[in-house]
Amino acid sequence: MRSATPWSDVLNRLVEATGETLYMVGVATLIATLFGIPVGVWLQLTSPGGLRPQANLHRVLSFVTDLGRSMPFIVLLVALMSVTRLVVGASIGTSAVIVPLSVGAIPFVGRLVQNILSEVHVSVVEAAVTTGASTVRIVRSVLIRESLPALINAIGVTVIALIGYSAMAGVIGGGGLGDLAIREGYQRFNARLLWSTVAWLAVLTTVIQFGFTRAARASDRRRHASV
Amino acid sequence: MITVENLTKSFQGIPVLNGVSLDVQSGSVLGVVGPSGAGKSTLARCVALLERPDSGAIRVDGTDLTALGGTALRNARRQIGVVPQGDSLLRQRTAAGNIALPLESAGVPGPQRRSRVGELLDLVGLTDKAGSYPDQLSGGQRQRIAVARALAAGPSVLLADEPTSALDPETTGSVLTVLDRARAELGVTVLVVTHDMAVVRKICDDVAVLEEGRVVENGKLLDLIGDSNSRTASALLPAVDLNPVNESNFDRVADVVLVGFAAVGALLPEASHRFGVEVNLLGGGLTRLAETPVARFRLGITGERADSALEWISEAGGVVRRTLKGPQGVAA
Numbered sequence: 001m002r003s004a005t006p007w008s009d010v011l012n013r014l015v016e017a018t019g020e021t022l023y024m025v026g027v028a029t030l031i032a033t034l035f036g037i038p039v040g041v042w043l044q045l046t047s048p049g050g051l052r053p054q055a056n057l058h059r060v061l062s063f064v065t066d067l068g069r070s071m072p073f074i075v076l077l078v079a080l081m082s083v084t085r086l087v088v089g090a091s092i093g094t095s096a097v098i099v100p101l102s103v104g105a106i107p108f109v110g111r112l113v114q115n116i117l118s119e120v121h122v123s124v125v126e127a128a129v130t131t132g133a134s135t136v137r138i139v140r141s142v143l144i145r146e147s148l149p150a151l152i153n154a155i156g157v158t159v160i161a162l163i164g165y166s167a168m169a170g171v172i173g174g175g176g177l178g179d180l181a182i183r184e185g186y187q188r189f190n191a192r193l194l195w196s197t198v199a200w201l202a203v204l205t206t207v208i209q210f211g212f213t214r215a216a217r218a219s220d221r222r223r224h225a226s227v
Numbered sequence: 228m229i230t231v232e233n234l235t236k237s238f239q240g241i242p243v244l245n246g247v248s249l250d251v252q253s254g255s256v257l258g259v260v261g262p263s264g265a266g267k268s269t270l271a272r273c274v275a276l277l278e279r280p281d282s283g284a285i286r287v288d289g290t291d292l293t294a295l296g297g298t299a300l301r302n303a304r305r306q307i308g309v310v311p312q313g314d315s316l317l318r319q320r321t322a323a324g325n326i327a328l329p330l331e332s333a334g335v336p337g338p339q340r341r342s343r344v345g346e347l348l349d350l351v352g353l354t355d356k357a358g359s360y361p362d363q364l365s366g367g368q369r370q371r372i373a374v375a376r377a378l379a380a381g382p383s384v385l386l387a388d389e390p391t392s393a394l395d396p397e398t399t400g401s402v403l404t405v406l407d408r409a410r411a412e413l414g415v416t417v418l419v420v421t422h423d424m425a426v427v428r429k430i431c432d433d434v435a436v437l438e439e440g441r442v443v444e445n446g447k448l449l450d451l452i453g454d455s456n457s458r459t460a461s462a463l464l465p466a467v468d469l470n471p472v473n474e475s476n477f478d479r480v481a482d483v484v485l486v487g488f489a490a491v492g493a494l495l496p497e498a499s500h501r502f503g504v505e506v507n508l509l510g511g512g513l514t515r516l517a518e519t520p521v522a523r524f525r526l527g528i529t530g531e532r533a534d535s536a537l538e539w540i541s542e543a544g545g546v547v548r549r550t551l552k553g554p555q556g557v558a559a
Contacts, residue, residue, distance in 0.1 A: 121313075121314070121315075123311050123312065123313045123314060123315045124314070124315055124316070124317060124318075126275075126277055126311055126315070127309070127311045127315035127316075127373070127376075128317075128328065129277065129304075130275050130276070130277065130304055130307070130308075130309035130311065130377075131304065131305075131328050131329035131332050131376070131379075131380065132301045132302065132303075132304035132305045132329065132332045132333065132380065133301075133328065133329075133331075133332040134301065134332070137331070137332060141317075141328070141331070142317060145317070145319050145320075146317055146318065146319050148319065220319070221318065221319045221320070221321075221360045221362070222318045222319070222360070222362045
C-alpha cells in the first residue's frame with residue numbers, strides 16, 4: 001500500500017497537464033474557428049432562403065459537415081494518424097492531438113455558426129441588400145456582427161467540448177488533464193490525483209464558461225437599459 | 228420619375244401581380260393601398276428589387292432596373308431607398324451606425340459620411356439619439372432611423388413598405404411627418420405601400436388601389452374623393468348614415484362632398500341664402516386630407532327651390548353624390 005501522492009506533486013502534475021490541455025485545446029479552437037466560421041457562412045449563404053441559395057451545393061456541404069460530426073473522436077484520432085504525421089511530423093504527442101481535434105471541431109463549429117447566422121432576421125439582411133451592400137459586406141457587417149455575442153458563446157461551447165475530447169488524447173500520448181485523471185489517477189488507484197483533477201477540470205470549465213459569457217455580453221449592444 | 232410597367236409575378240403558378248402599372252410623378256407621394264393578399268407586399272418587394280418580376284419593367288429615370296444583375300444592380304439599388312416592412316435596423320449598431328450603412332456600401336469616406344449622417348439625423352429629428360442602439364429607441368424612433376437610412380445614399384425614389392404597421396396612431400404621425408419632410412426638403416419621390424388609410428389621408432397626393440394583383444383605382448387623391456364610385460373616397464370620407472333619417476321631413480335629401488377650404492366653409496350657407504331654402508345637416512362631418520379640409524354631409528333641404536340649390540352647389544364645386552329623395556342624378 002503506497003502512501004498518497006504529496007500535494008506538491010499533485011499540484012505539479014496538474015500544472016503540467018493543464019498546460020498541455022490548454023495548448024491542445026487552444027490551438028485546435030483557433031484552427032476550428034478560423035475554418036469553421038467560413039464553413040458556417042458558406043452553409044448559410046447557400047441554404048434555401050440564404051443570400052446565395054444553391055440547393056445542391058448546400059446539400060453536399062451539409063452532408064460533409066454532418067459526416068464530420070458523426071465521427072466519434074476516438075476513431076478520428078486513430079484514423080487521422082497518417083495525416084497527422086504529414087502535418088506535424090509525428091503521429092503521437094501533444095502537438096499531434098491538435099490535428100484530429102481541429103478536424104473534429106471544424107464541422108462542429110460550422111454547424112453552430114450556421115445555426116447562429118440563420119437567426120439574423122431576414123428583414124435585417126434584406127434591408128442591407130437594398131442599401132446596395134455587397135455580399136462580403138453583408139456577411140461581415142450584418143451576419144457576423146449582428147450575431148457576434150452568440151458566436152463568442154459558440155466558441156466557448158467549442159472550447160469546453162474540446163476539453164472533453166482531449167481527454168482521449170492519451171491514446172496517442174497527448175497528455176493533458178483527462179489523460180492525467182484516467183491513467184495516473186484511475187488506473188493507478190491514485191484517488192487523490194483523480195479527484196483533484198476532476199475538481200480542477202470543473203473549476204477550469206466554469207472559469208472558461210464565465211469568461212466567454214462575459215465577453216459575449218460585453219460585445220452585445222442589445223438589451224441595454226432602455227430610455 | 229418612377230414607372231412600374233405591366234408587372235406580373237406568380238408564386239408556384241399562383242398569380243400575385245397581374246399586370247400592375249403605376250406612374251409616380253417626380254416629387255409626389257403615391258400610396259398603394261388594398262386588402263391583405265392583394266399583392267401589395269409583392270409589389271413593394273419587386274420595386275425594392277428584392278424580387279424579380281416574371282415580366283414588366285420598373286423604370287427610374289427611364290432605366291429598367293429589373294433586368295440588372297451584379298454590380299449594376301447594386302448601384303441601381305442606391306437610386307431606390309427602401310424602408311422595409313418590420314424591424315430592420317442592425318441591433319448591434321447605433322442609430323448613426325445604421326444610417327451610415329448605405330454610405331459605407333457606396334464607399335463614401337469617413338468625414339463625409341459623418342456629416343451626411345448628421346444631416347439625416349437632423350432631418351428625422353433624432354440628433355440626440357445618434358449614439359443610441361435600436362433597443363434603446365421606441366418603435367417610431369426606430370422607423371424614423373430606418374427612413375434616414377433609406378435616404379442616406381441620396382436616392383431619387385423612396386419606397387416604404389407598411390412603414391406604420393406596428394405603430395400606434397400618434398407615433399404613426401411622427402413617421403409620416405418624416406416621410407413628408409423627405410419629399411419636401413429633398414424632393415424625393417415617395418411610394419408608400421400600406422393598408423393604413425391614415426397614411427393616405429396624411430401624406431399621399433395620389434392613390435392606387437390594388438386588388439387581386441390589379442390596380443382597380445388610380446388617381447389624384449382629391450379627384451378620387453369626389454368620385455362616387457371610388458373606394459378610396461368611401462374609406463376616407465366621414466360616414467353619413469350613422470343616424471336614421473326621416474326623409475319625409477324634407478323636400479330633398481342628398482349627400483354632398485365638399486373639397487377645399489372655401490367650399491367647406493361657405494357653400495352651404497350661401498346656397499341656403501341664395502335659394503331661400505333651409506339646409507339641415509343630417510349626418511357626415513369634416514376631415515382633412517393633408518392640409519385640405521374635406522367634408523361629406525347628408526343634407527336635408529326644405530324649400531321650393533331645393534333642386535336649384537343642389538344644382539348650384541354642384542356647379543360651385545361641391546359634389547352631390549347621391550340624392551336619396553328627389554330626382555336621381557340631379558347634378559351628377
